[in-house]
Amino acid sequence: MKYILLSIICSISALGFSQSNNFQIRGFGHLEYESVIEEDSLFSNFKLGEQELFVNGKFNNYFSYLSEITLNYSSHGNYKLNIERLRIKYNYYKNHSFIIGKFHTPVNYWNDVYFHARLFFPTIDRPLMFSKWIPVHTFGVRLQGQNLGKRNFGYDLLIGNGMASEDLYNVFEESSITAAVHWKPIDEIRFGFSYYTTSMKNASSMAAHSHGHNDAHSGVYSGPLDFQMLNASVAYFGEKWELLNEFSYNRTETDTLGVANNFSNYLYFGYRIKEKNVPFIAYDILSTADNDLHTFPYHRMKFVLGYKHEYSTKINVKGQIEYYRNIHDNHDHHSIDSMWEFIIQLSYAIY
Amino acid sequence: MRYIRLYIFLVLGFILCTNYTSFSQNYSSRIAIVGNSFDNKTFTKKEIHSIFKGNKNYWDNGNSVSIVLVLSDEDEKSKYVAEQIYNKSVLSVKKYWLGLVFQGRFEAPVFVSNNEEVLEVLKNNRGAIGILVDYKEELDSKSLLNILD
Numbered sequence: 001m002k003y004i005l006l007s008i009i010c011s012i013s014a015l016g017f018s019q020s021n022n023f024q025i026r027g028f029g030h031l032e033y034e035s036v037i038e039e040d041s042l043f044s045n046f047k048l049g050e051q052e053l054f055v056n057g058k059f060n061n062y063f064s065y066l067s068e069i070t071l072n073y074s075s076h077g078n079y080k081l082n083i084e085r086l087r088i089k090y091n092y093y094k095n096h097s098f099i100i101g102k103f104h105t106p107v108n109y110w111n112d113v114y115f116h117a118r119l120f121f122p123t124i125d126r127p128l129m130f131s132k133w134i135p136v137h138t139f140g141v142r143l144q145g146q147n148l149g150k151r152n153f154g155y156d157l158l159i160g161n162g163m164a165s166e167d168l169y170n171v172f173e174e175s176s177i178t179a180a181v182h183w184k185p186i187d188e189i190r191f192g193f194s195y196y197t198t199s200m201k202n203a204s205s206m207a208a209h210s211h212g213h214n215d216a217h218s219g220v221y222s223g224p225l226d227f228q229m230l231n232a233s234v235a236y237f238g239e240k241w242e243l244l245n246e247f248s249y250n251r252t253e254t255d256t257l258g259v260a261n262n263f264s265n266y267l268y269f270g271y272r273i274k275e276k277n278v279p280f281i282a283y284d285i286l287s288t289a290d291n292d293l294h295t296f297p298y299h300r301m302k303f304v305l306g307y308k309h310e311y312s313t314k315i316n317v318k319g320q321i322e323y324y325r326n327i328h329d330n331h332d333h334h335s336i337d338s339m340w341e342f343i344i345q346l347s348y349a350i351y
Numbered sequence: 352m353r354y355i356r357l358y359i360f361l362v363l364g365f366i367l368c369t370n371y372t373s374f375s376q377n378y379s380s381r382i383a384i385v386g387n388s389f390d391n392k393t394f395t396k397k398e399i400h401s402i403f404k405g406n407k408n409y410w411d412n413g414n415s416v417s418i419v420l421v422l423s424d425e426d427e428k429s430k431y432v433a434e435q436i437y438n439k440s441v442l443s444v445k446k447y448w449l450g451l452v453f454q455g456r457f458e459a460p461v462f463v464s465n466n467e468e469v470l471e472v473l474k475n476n477r478g479a480i481g482i483l484v485d486y487k488e489e490l491d492s493k494s495l496l497n498i499l500d
Contacts, residue, residue: 024452024459058458061415066455089455091415095408113454120450146456147406187404187438239439275440313445349449 023057023065027350028117032124037340048073049345050116052084064089070116083167084116084137089144099142102167105135106156106180107194108246109233110266118347122244122278123304124320125343127266128286129248132295133229135196137166138176152184162198163227164205174201182233192233200225203254203294221293226253242270242278252294260292270308278308287327299327300336315348382435386480387473388414402480403436405448405457414478418460419469421482428484436482 030049035042052070059065068085087101106112110127111134114120130136140160148154162174169175175198182192203225229250236243246266253259264287270280282304288295306320322341384399389410394402401407407416423429424441433444452459461472461479469481 022458026453054453056452056455056458061409061413064455064458085455087455091408095406113450115453117453120453147401152406239443275442310442313442313449 023055025351026054028052028054028119028348029350030118030345030347032343032345034341034343039337049118049347052116054117062091064091068115095145095147097144099144100140102137102139103142103158105138105158105176105178105196107134107178107196107229108231108248109182109190109192109235109244110246111136112156112180112182112192113235117349118345119314119316119349121318121347122242122268122270122280122308123282123306124318124345125322127246127264128284128300128302129246129264129266132264132286132288132298133227133250133262134248135163135176135198138178139165139167139169140176147184154182154184156180156194162200164200164202174198188236188238190233190235192231192235194229194231196227196229196231198227200227221254221256223254223256223293225294227251227294240272242268242272242280244268250294252292254293257291257293260289260294262286262288262292262295276310278310280304280306280308282306285327301325301327314350315346318345318347319343320345382431383483383486384480385470385473385483386478388412388477389416389480400436403482405451408457410478417458417476417479419472419476419479419481420460420462421464421466421469421484422462423464432482432484 029051031047032049033044033046035044050070050072052068054066054068056066057064066085066087066089067083070082070084072080072082074080083102085101085103087099087103090098092098104111104115110130118124138158138160140158142156142158142160144154144156146152146154156178157180158176158178160176160178161169162176164174176196177198178194178196180192180194182190184190201224202222204220204222227250229248231249232247234243234245244266245268247263248265249261249263251259251261264285266282266284268280268282270278272278282302284302284304286298286300288298290297301324303323304320306318308316308318310316320341320343322339322343324336324339324341326336326338390412402416403418405416405418409415420432421429422433422441422444426441429441433439433441437444437447439447448460451457461476463469463472466483466486469483473479473481
Protein backbone atom coordinates (compact mmCIF):
# COMPACT_ATOMS: atom_id res chain seq x y z
CA MET A 1 0.00 0.00 0.00
CA LYS A 2 2.78 2.43 0.91
CA TYR A 3 4.35 1.83 -2.51
CA ILE A 4 1.13 2.69 -4.28
CA LEU A 5 0.85 5.85 -2.20
CA LEU A 6 4.46 6.71 -3.03
CA SER A 7 3.73 6.14 -6.70
CA ILE A 8 0.74 8.47 -6.54
CA ILE A 9 2.83 11.11 -4.77
CA CYS A 10 5.53 10.78 -7.44
CA SER A 11 2.90 11.12 -10.16
CA ILE A 12 1.39 14.22 -8.59
CA SER A 13 4.84 15.75 -8.07
CA ALA A 14 5.73 15.06 -11.67
CA LEU A 15 2.42 16.51 -12.80
CA GLY A 16 3.22 19.66 -10.87
CA PHE A 17 6.56 19.88 -12.67
CA SER A 18 4.93 19.30 -16.03
CA GLN A 19 2.49 22.08 -15.54
CA SER A 20 5.02 24.65 -14.43
CA ASN A 21 7.99 23.71 -16.63
CA ASN A 22 8.66 21.85 -19.86
CA PHE A 23 8.54 18.50 -18.11
CA GLN A 24 6.57 15.75 -19.79
CA ILE A 25 4.92 12.66 -18.38
CA ARG A 26 4.16 9.47 -20.21
CA GLY A 27 2.78 6.18 -19.03
CA PHE A 28 3.64 2.75 -20.42
CA GLY A 29 2.39 -0.69 -19.57
CA HIS A 30 1.39 -4.12 -20.75
CA LEU A 31 -1.01 -6.99 -20.12
CA GLU A 32 -0.07 -10.56 -20.88
CA TYR A 33 -1.56 -14.00 -21.32
CA GLU A 34 0.63 -17.10 -21.46
CA SER A 35 0.20 -20.84 -21.70
CA VAL A 36 3.09 -23.18 -20.99
CA ILE A 37 3.18 -26.82 -22.06
CA GLU A 38 5.91 -28.84 -20.38
CA GLU A 39 5.93 -32.64 -20.57
CA ASP A 40 2.42 -33.63 -19.56
CA SER A 41 1.52 -30.44 -17.76
CA LEU A 42 -0.19 -27.29 -18.98
CA PHE A 43 -0.66 -24.06 -17.10
CA SER A 44 -1.94 -20.69 -18.18
CA ASN A 45 -2.13 -17.28 -16.63
CA PHE A 46 -3.34 -13.83 -17.48
CA LYS A 47 -1.31 -11.17 -15.75
CA LEU A 48 -0.77 -7.50 -15.25
CA GLY A 49 2.66 -6.59 -16.59
CA GLU A 50 4.91 -3.70 -15.64
CA GLN A 51 3.14 -0.37 -15.42
CA GLU A 52 5.44 2.59 -15.62
CA LEU A 53 5.70 6.31 -15.30
CA PHE A 54 8.18 8.10 -17.52
CA VAL A 55 9.09 11.71 -16.76
CA ASN A 56 11.55 13.87 -18.65
CA GLY A 57 12.30 17.53 -19.17
CA LYS A 58 14.87 20.29 -19.14
CA PHE A 59 15.93 22.53 -16.28
CA ASN A 60 17.64 24.86 -18.74
CA ASN A 61 19.62 24.61 -22.00
CA TYR A 62 22.24 22.34 -20.44
CA PHE A 63 20.63 20.29 -17.66
CA SER A 64 17.89 17.73 -18.20
CA TYR A 65 16.08 15.14 -16.09
CA LEU A 66 14.73 11.69 -16.91
CA SER A 67 13.15 9.03 -14.74
CA GLU A 68 11.41 5.73 -15.34
CA ILE A 69 9.52 4.20 -12.43
CA THR A 70 7.79 0.83 -12.65
CA LEU A 71 5.15 -0.87 -10.60
CA ASN A 72 5.22 -4.68 -10.71
CA TYR A 73 2.91 -7.31 -9.35
CA SER A 74 4.84 -9.34 -6.77
CA SER A 75 2.29 -11.45 -4.93
CA HIS A 76 -1.41 -11.39 -4.12
CA GLY A 77 -2.33 -7.82 -3.23
CA ASN A 78 1.27 -6.64 -3.33
CA TYR A 79 3.15 -4.53 -5.83
CA LYS A 80 6.80 -3.62 -6.05
CA LEU A 81 7.89 -0.12 -6.98
CA ASN A 82 11.23 0.20 -8.79
CA ILE A 83 13.21 3.17 -9.97
CA GLU A 84 14.57 1.80 -13.24
CA ARG A 85 16.21 5.01 -14.43
CA LEU A 86 16.76 8.35 -12.77
CA ARG A 87 19.39 10.58 -14.17
CA ILE A 88 20.50 14.17 -14.43
CA LYS A 89 22.24 14.96 -17.70
CA TYR A 90 24.60 17.86 -18.25
CA ASN A 91 25.04 18.54 -21.97
CA TYR A 92 28.35 20.37 -21.61
CA TYR A 93 29.47 20.66 -25.25
CA LYS A 94 27.58 20.04 -28.48
CA ASN A 95 26.60 16.34 -28.44
CA HIS A 96 28.76 15.42 -25.42
CA SER A 97 27.20 14.92 -22.01
CA PHE A 98 28.01 14.06 -18.43
CA ILE A 99 25.31 11.98 -16.72
CA ILE A 100 24.86 11.05 -13.10
CA GLY A 101 22.29 8.69 -11.62
CA LYS A 102 20.86 5.27 -12.35
CA PHE A 103 20.68 4.22 -15.98
CA HIS A 104 20.50 1.19 -18.23
CA THR A 105 24.02 -0.10 -18.75
CA PRO A 106 24.65 0.49 -22.48
CA VAL A 107 26.22 -2.92 -23.06
CA ASN A 108 24.05 -3.75 -26.06
CA TYR A 109 21.42 -2.29 -28.37
CA TRP A 110 18.48 -3.79 -26.48
CA ASN A 111 19.48 -2.41 -23.12
CA ASP A 112 20.40 0.99 -24.52
CA VAL A 113 17.24 1.47 -26.58
CA TYR A 114 14.24 -0.49 -25.24
CA PHE A 115 14.42 -0.18 -21.44
CA HIS A 116 11.19 -1.38 -19.79
CA ALA A 117 8.40 -0.31 -22.13
CA ARG A 118 7.20 -3.43 -23.99
CA LEU A 119 5.72 -1.18 -26.65
CA PHE A 120 9.19 -0.89 -28.16
CA PHE A 121 10.29 -4.52 -27.83
CA PRO A 122 10.48 -6.37 -31.17
CA THR A 123 9.61 -9.65 -29.41
CA ILE A 124 7.65 -10.21 -26.21
CA ASP A 125 10.62 -11.33 -24.11
CA ARG A 126 14.10 -9.99 -23.66
CA PRO A 127 16.93 -12.19 -24.97
CA LEU A 128 17.92 -15.10 -22.70
CA MET A 129 21.22 -13.42 -21.77
CA PHE A 130 19.25 -10.79 -19.81
CA SER A 131 18.06 -13.36 -17.31
CA LYS A 132 21.56 -14.71 -16.81
CA TRP A 133 24.32 -12.12 -16.90
CA ILE A 134 23.45 -8.80 -18.50
CA PRO A 135 23.84 -6.09 -15.82
CA VAL A 136 20.69 -4.19 -16.75
CA HIS A 137 21.20 -1.17 -14.49
CA THR A 138 24.19 0.79 -13.26
CA PHE A 139 24.22 3.55 -10.69
CA GLY A 140 27.13 5.91 -11.13
CA VAL A 141 28.57 8.46 -13.52
CA ARG A 142 28.70 8.37 -17.30
CA LEU A 143 30.32 10.25 -20.14
CA GLN A 144 28.28 10.09 -23.32
CA GLY A 145 28.69 11.32 -26.89
CA GLN A 146 26.22 10.76 -29.69
CA ASN A 147 25.80 11.54 -33.38
CA LEU A 148 29.40 12.61 -33.83
CA GLY A 149 30.79 13.07 -37.32
CA LYS A 150 29.41 11.85 -40.61
CA ARG A 151 28.89 8.28 -39.41
CA ASN A 152 27.00 9.30 -36.27
CA PHE A 153 29.55 7.83 -33.94
CA GLY A 154 28.65 7.47 -30.28
CA TYR A 155 30.45 6.50 -27.10
CA ASP A 156 29.67 5.76 -23.45
CA LEU A 157 32.07 5.41 -20.56
CA LEU A 158 30.57 4.45 -17.20
CA ILE A 159 31.89 3.92 -13.74
CA GLY A 160 29.39 2.67 -11.20
CA ASN A 161 28.27 -0.08 -8.89
CA GLY A 162 28.95 -3.72 -9.62
CA MET A 163 26.29 -6.41 -9.84
CA ALA A 164 25.62 -6.60 -6.11
CA SER A 165 23.51 -3.45 -6.02
CA GLU A 166 21.68 -1.26 -8.48
CA ASP A 167 20.86 1.69 -6.29
CA LEU A 168 23.86 2.08 -4.04
CA TYR A 169 27.39 2.53 -5.26
CA ASN A 170 29.91 1.49 -2.63
CA VAL A 171 32.74 3.39 -4.27
CA PHE A 172 35.58 1.59 -2.57
CA GLU A 173 33.89 -1.79 -2.34
CA GLU A 174 32.70 -3.02 -5.72
CA SER A 175 32.80 -1.12 -9.01
CA SER A 176 32.11 -1.81 -12.63
CA ILE A 177 33.47 -0.15 -15.74
CA THR A 178 31.61 -0.09 -19.05
CA ALA A 179 33.07 1.19 -22.29
CA ALA A 180 30.80 1.18 -25.34
CA VAL A 181 30.92 2.55 -28.86
CA HIS A 182 28.37 2.57 -31.63
CA TRP A 183 27.89 4.15 -35.02
CA LYS A 184 25.07 4.60 -37.49
CA PRO A 185 26.42 4.69 -41.06
CA ILE A 186 22.82 5.25 -42.23
CA ASP A 187 19.77 6.11 -40.16
CA GLU A 188 18.25 2.66 -39.86
CA ILE A 189 21.44 0.77 -38.98
CA ARG A 190 23.39 0.78 -35.75
CA PHE A 191 26.53 -1.23 -34.98
CA GLY A 192 27.77 -1.40 -31.42
CA PHE A 193 30.48 -2.96 -29.27
CA SER A 194 30.99 -2.88 -25.54
CA TYR A 195 33.26 -4.10 -22.78
CA TYR A 196 32.16 -4.53 -19.17
CA THR A 197 34.24 -5.59 -16.20
CA THR A 198 33.67 -6.01 -12.49
CA SER A 199 35.10 -7.97 -9.58
CA MET A 200 32.68 -9.41 -7.07
CA LYS A 201 33.52 -10.20 -3.48
CA ASN A 202 30.46 -12.40 -3.16
CA ALA A 203 29.18 -13.84 -6.44
CA SER A 204 25.88 -14.88 -4.88
CA SER A 205 24.94 -11.31 -4.07
CA MET A 206 23.17 -10.26 -7.23
CA ALA A 207 20.81 -7.41 -7.94
CA ALA A 208 17.56 -7.83 -9.85
CA HIS A 209 17.59 -8.63 -13.56
CA SER A 210 21.25 -9.48 -13.69
CA HIS A 211 20.86 -13.04 -12.56
CA GLY A 212 18.55 -15.95 -13.21
CA HIS A 213 16.47 -15.96 -10.06
CA ASN A 214 14.10 -18.50 -11.52
CA ASP A 215 16.66 -21.23 -11.70
CA ALA A 216 17.48 -21.96 -8.12
CA HIS A 217 20.66 -23.88 -7.55
CA SER A 218 21.68 -25.56 -4.38
CA GLY A 219 25.04 -24.57 -2.96
CA VAL A 220 25.29 -21.15 -4.66
CA TYR A 221 28.88 -19.99 -4.86
CA SER A 222 29.46 -17.05 -2.53
CA GLY A 223 33.17 -16.44 -3.02
CA PRO A 224 35.01 -13.82 -5.10
CA LEU A 225 34.64 -13.81 -8.87
CA ASP A 226 36.05 -11.72 -11.72
CA PHE A 227 33.61 -11.01 -14.53
CA GLN A 228 34.48 -9.62 -17.96
CA MET A 229 32.05 -9.30 -20.83
CA LEU A 230 32.17 -8.38 -24.52
CA ASN A 231 29.04 -7.61 -26.54
CA ALA A 232 28.38 -6.89 -30.20
CA SER A 233 25.10 -5.62 -31.65
CA VAL A 234 23.76 -5.09 -35.14
CA ALA A 235 20.37 -3.45 -35.54
CA TYR A 236 18.51 -2.61 -38.72
CA PHE A 237 14.98 -1.28 -38.52
CA GLY A 238 13.92 -0.12 -41.97
CA GLU A 239 10.49 0.57 -43.40
CA LYS A 240 10.16 -3.09 -44.45
CA TRP A 241 12.84 -5.31 -42.98
CA GLU A 242 13.89 -5.52 -39.34
CA LEU A 243 16.97 -7.28 -38.03
CA LEU A 244 18.54 -7.40 -34.60
CA ASN A 245 21.49 -9.53 -33.55
CA GLU A 246 22.87 -9.43 -30.01
CA PHE A 247 26.02 -11.38 -29.26
CA SER A 248 27.43 -11.67 -25.76
CA TYR A 249 30.52 -13.41 -24.47
CA ASN A 250 31.69 -13.42 -20.88
CA ARG A 251 34.62 -14.83 -19.02
CA THR A 252 34.39 -15.57 -15.32
CA GLU A 253 37.31 -16.50 -13.11
CA THR A 254 37.33 -17.99 -9.64
CA ASP A 255 40.07 -19.41 -7.45
CA THR A 256 37.99 -22.55 -7.10
CA LEU A 257 37.31 -23.65 -10.68
CA GLY A 258 39.39 -21.26 -12.77
CA VAL A 259 38.30 -19.62 -16.01
CA ALA A 260 34.90 -20.27 -17.59
CA ASN A 261 33.81 -19.04 -21.02
CA ASN A 262 30.14 -18.40 -21.71
CA PHE A 263 28.26 -17.04 -24.69
CA SER A 264 24.83 -16.18 -25.95
CA ASN A 265 23.33 -14.95 -29.21
CA TYR A 266 19.89 -13.57 -30.03
CA LEU A 267 18.79 -13.14 -33.64
CA TYR A 268 15.53 -11.47 -34.75
CA PHE A 269 14.05 -11.01 -38.23
CA GLY A 270 10.85 -9.15 -38.98
CA TYR A 271 9.11 -8.03 -42.14
CA ARG A 272 6.60 -5.19 -42.12
CA ILE A 273 3.43 -5.66 -44.17
CA LYS A 274 1.10 -2.76 -44.90
CA GLU A 275 2.87 -0.57 -42.36
CA LYS A 276 1.25 -1.98 -39.21
CA ASN A 277 1.84 -5.75 -39.35
CA VAL A 278 5.12 -7.47 -38.55
CA PRO A 279 5.45 -11.25 -38.69
CA PHE A 280 8.75 -12.24 -37.13
CA ILE A 281 11.04 -15.08 -36.16
CA ALA A 282 13.77 -15.20 -33.54
CA TYR A 283 16.40 -17.64 -32.43
CA ASP A 284 18.07 -17.43 -29.03
CA ILE A 285 20.90 -19.58 -27.70
CA LEU A 286 22.77 -19.48 -24.42
CA SER A 287 25.58 -21.75 -23.32
CA THR A 288 27.69 -21.63 -20.19
CA ALA A 289 30.75 -23.63 -19.27
CA ASP A 290 30.37 -26.48 -16.80
CA ASN A 291 32.79 -24.82 -14.39
CA ASP A 292 31.01 -21.45 -14.39
CA LEU A 293 30.12 -20.24 -10.91
CA HIS A 294 28.29 -17.08 -11.89
CA THR A 295 25.50 -18.24 -14.20
CA PHE A 296 25.92 -21.96 -13.52
CA PRO A 297 25.70 -24.53 -16.31
CA TYR A 298 22.88 -23.75 -18.70
CA HIS A 299 22.62 -24.89 -22.33
CA ARG A 300 19.42 -23.71 -23.85
CA MET A 301 17.94 -22.78 -27.23
CA LYS A 302 14.72 -20.94 -27.94
CA PHE A 303 12.82 -20.68 -31.23
CA VAL A 304 10.23 -17.96 -31.68
CA LEU A 305 7.53 -17.46 -34.28
CA GLY A 306 5.42 -14.36 -33.80
CA TYR A 307 3.28 -11.59 -35.14
CA LYS A 308 2.88 -7.95 -34.14
CA HIS A 309 0.08 -5.60 -35.06
CA GLU A 310 0.42 -1.89 -34.35
CA TYR A 311 -2.95 -0.25 -33.93
CA SER A 312 -1.19 3.10 -33.55
CA THR A 313 2.11 4.40 -32.18
CA LYS A 314 0.56 4.05 -28.73
CA ILE A 315 -0.78 0.51 -28.70
CA ASN A 316 0.22 -2.80 -30.20
CA VAL A 317 -0.41 -6.50 -29.72
CA LYS A 318 2.10 -9.31 -30.13
CA GLY A 319 1.49 -13.03 -30.29
CA GLN A 320 4.29 -15.56 -29.97
CA ILE A 321 4.83 -19.31 -30.04
CA GLU A 322 8.07 -20.32 -28.34
CA TYR A 323 9.86 -23.61 -28.17
CA TYR A 324 12.67 -24.20 -25.66
CA ARG A 325 15.06 -27.12 -25.77
CA ASN A 326 18.52 -28.10 -24.61
CA ILE A 327 21.44 -27.56 -26.96
CA HIS A 328 22.66 -31.12 -26.44
CA ASP A 329 20.41 -34.10 -25.85
CA ASN A 330 22.81 -35.77 -23.47
CA HIS A 331 20.31 -35.88 -20.59
CA ASP A 332 22.92 -34.94 -18.02
CA HIS A 333 22.07 -33.34 -14.70
CA HIS A 334 21.98 -29.87 -16.29
CA SER A 335 19.26 -30.79 -18.77
CA ILE A 336 15.87 -29.16 -18.55
CA ASP A 337 12.78 -30.47 -20.27
CA SER A 338 11.69 -29.07 -23.62
CA MET A 339 8.87 -26.59 -23.36
CA TRP A 340 6.28 -24.87 -25.55
CA GLU A 341 4.91 -21.43 -24.72
CA PHE A 342 2.15 -19.39 -26.25
CA ILE A 343 2.04 -15.72 -25.25
CA ILE A 344 -0.12 -12.75 -26.18
CA GLN A 345 0.91 -9.32 -25.00
CA LEU A 346 -0.91 -6.00 -25.27
CA SER A 347 1.44 -3.05 -24.72
CA TYR A 348 0.58 0.60 -24.66
CA ALA A 349 1.68 4.15 -24.02
CA ILE A 350 -0.40 6.98 -22.55
CA TYR A 351 0.51 10.60 -23.19
CA MET B 352 11.20 43.73 -26.27
CA ARG B 353 14.22 42.10 -27.72
CA TYR B 354 14.02 41.69 -31.45
CA ILE B 355 13.82 38.04 -32.48
CA ARG B 356 15.39 37.23 -35.80
CA LEU B 357 13.40 34.90 -37.96
CA TYR B 358 15.35 33.07 -40.63
CA ILE B 359 13.45 31.52 -43.46
CA PHE B 360 14.97 28.73 -45.50
CA LEU B 361 13.47 27.60 -48.78
CA VAL B 362 14.19 24.06 -49.78
CA LEU B 363 14.84 24.20 -53.49
CA GLY B 364 16.50 20.84 -53.84
CA PHE B 365 13.40 18.83 -53.09
CA ILE B 366 11.79 19.64 -56.42
CA LEU B 367 14.62 17.89 -58.22
CA CYS B 368 13.46 14.50 -57.00
CA THR B 369 11.54 12.66 -59.70
CA ASN B 370 10.05 9.67 -57.91
CA TYR B 371 7.42 11.47 -55.85
CA THR B 372 4.05 9.88 -55.41
CA SER B 373 1.04 11.76 -56.71
CA PHE B 374 0.19 13.49 -53.44
CA SER B 375 3.79 14.58 -53.04
CA GLN B 376 3.81 16.48 -56.30
CA ASN B 377 1.19 18.87 -54.99
CA TYR B 378 3.60 20.21 -52.35
CA SER B 379 7.00 19.71 -53.93
CA SER B 380 7.59 23.40 -54.61
CA ARG B 381 5.89 24.81 -51.54
CA ILE B 382 7.95 23.62 -48.61
CA ALA B 383 9.91 26.03 -46.43
CA ILE B 384 12.11 25.44 -43.43
CA VAL B 385 11.94 28.20 -40.87
CA GLY B 386 13.79 28.91 -37.69
CA ASN B 387 14.47 31.42 -34.96
CA SER B 388 17.95 32.52 -33.90
CA PHE B 389 20.14 29.80 -35.21
CA ASP B 390 23.29 29.65 -37.29
CA ASN B 391 23.25 32.14 -40.15
CA LYS B 392 24.67 29.85 -42.79
CA THR B 393 23.73 27.77 -45.77
CA PHE B 394 22.78 24.19 -44.99
CA THR B 395 22.98 21.16 -47.19
CA LYS B 396 19.94 18.94 -47.57
CA LYS B 397 21.80 16.26 -45.64
CA GLU B 398 22.41 18.65 -42.74
CA ILE B 399 18.74 19.63 -42.66
CA HIS B 400 17.71 15.96 -42.60
CA SER B 401 20.17 15.31 -39.80
CA ILE B 402 18.91 18.26 -37.72
CA PHE B 403 15.29 17.15 -38.04
CA LYS B 404 16.26 13.65 -36.95
CA GLY B 405 17.55 15.01 -33.67
CA ASN B 406 21.24 14.51 -34.40
CA LYS B 407 22.23 18.03 -33.33
CA ASN B 408 21.71 19.30 -29.80
CA TYR B 409 23.02 22.85 -30.18
CA TRP B 410 23.47 25.45 -32.89
CA ASP B 411 26.93 26.93 -33.20
CA ASN B 412 25.59 30.12 -31.58
CA GLY B 413 24.82 28.18 -28.39
CA ASN B 414 21.03 27.98 -28.68
CA SER B 415 19.65 24.50 -28.15
CA VAL B 416 17.87 22.91 -31.10
CA SER B 417 14.13 22.61 -30.73
CA ILE B 418 12.06 20.98 -33.49
CA VAL B 419 8.52 22.01 -34.41
CA LEU B 420 6.45 19.62 -36.53
CA VAL B 421 2.97 19.28 -37.96
CA LEU B 422 2.27 15.53 -38.02
CA SER B 423 -1.22 14.20 -38.50
CA ASP B 424 -1.91 10.62 -39.60
CA GLU B 425 -4.44 11.50 -42.28
CA ASP B 426 -2.94 14.76 -43.51
CA GLU B 427 -1.31 14.67 -46.97
CA LYS B 428 1.07 17.50 -46.03
CA SER B 429 2.27 15.53 -43.03
CA LYS B 430 2.83 12.48 -45.23
CA TYR B 431 4.88 14.61 -47.58
CA VAL B 432 7.07 15.99 -44.77
CA ALA B 433 7.55 12.51 -43.30
CA GLU B 434 8.59 11.18 -46.67
CA GLN B 435 10.88 14.05 -47.63
CA ILE B 436 12.61 14.75 -44.33
CA TYR B 437 12.59 11.34 -42.66
CA ASN B 438 12.09 8.96 -45.58
CA LYS B 439 9.44 7.28 -43.44
CA SER B 440 5.68 7.11 -43.03
CA VAL B 441 3.95 9.41 -40.51
CA LEU B 442 3.46 6.43 -38.18
CA SER B 443 7.17 5.59 -38.38
CA VAL B 444 8.19 9.19 -37.68
CA LYS B 445 5.98 9.27 -34.59
CA LYS B 446 7.46 5.98 -33.38
CA TYR B 447 10.95 7.29 -34.12
CA TRP B 448 10.41 10.32 -31.91
CA LEU B 449 8.70 8.41 -29.12
CA GLY B 450 11.67 6.03 -29.06
CA LEU B 451 14.26 8.81 -29.16
CA VAL B 452 12.63 10.68 -26.29
CA PHE B 453 12.26 7.48 -24.27
CA GLN B 454 15.97 6.80 -24.76
CA GLY B 455 16.69 10.27 -23.36
CA ARG B 456 18.65 11.26 -26.46
CA PHE B 457 16.62 14.30 -27.50
CA GLU B 458 13.77 16.46 -26.28
CA ALA B 459 10.42 15.72 -27.88
CA PRO B 460 9.49 17.95 -30.84
CA VAL B 461 6.72 20.46 -30.35
CA PHE B 462 3.81 18.99 -32.32
CA VAL B 463 1.37 21.58 -33.66
CA SER B 464 -1.51 21.42 -36.08
CA ASN B 465 -0.86 24.05 -38.78
CA ASN B 466 1.62 26.51 -40.30
CA GLU B 467 0.45 29.42 -38.19
CA GLU B 468 1.15 27.47 -35.00
CA VAL B 469 4.60 26.58 -36.31
CA LEU B 470 5.40 30.28 -36.70
CA GLU B 471 3.90 31.11 -33.32
CA VAL B 472 6.11 28.54 -31.55
CA LEU B 473 9.16 29.76 -33.48
CA LYS B 474 8.61 33.35 -32.47
CA ASN B 475 8.71 32.39 -28.82
CA ASN B 476 11.60 29.92 -28.85
CA ARG B 477 15.17 30.79 -29.75
CA GLY B 478 16.85 27.91 -31.56
CA ALA B 479 13.56 26.45 -32.78
CA ILE B 480 13.30 25.09 -36.32
CA GLY B 481 10.16 24.02 -38.17
CA ILE B 482 8.67 23.17 -41.54
CA LEU B 483 5.98 25.03 -43.46
CA VAL B 484 4.16 23.21 -46.23
CA ASP B 485 1.98 24.97 -48.79
CA TYR B 486 2.46 28.28 -46.97
CA LYS B 487 0.59 31.03 -48.78
CA GLU B 488 1.65 34.18 -46.92
CA GLU B 489 4.61 36.31 -47.89
CA LEU B 490 7.79 35.30 -46.03
CA ASP B 491 10.53 37.63 -44.81
CA SER B 492 12.72 37.90 -47.90
CA LYS B 493 15.63 39.44 -45.94
CA SER B 494 16.05 36.18 -44.10
CA LEU B 495 15.88 33.75 -46.99
CA LEU B 496 18.68 31.24 -47.32
CA ASN B 497 19.01 28.52 -49.89
CA ILE B 498 19.73 24.95 -48.99
CA LEU B 499 22.33 23.32 -51.19
CA ASP B 500 21.16 20.25 -53.03
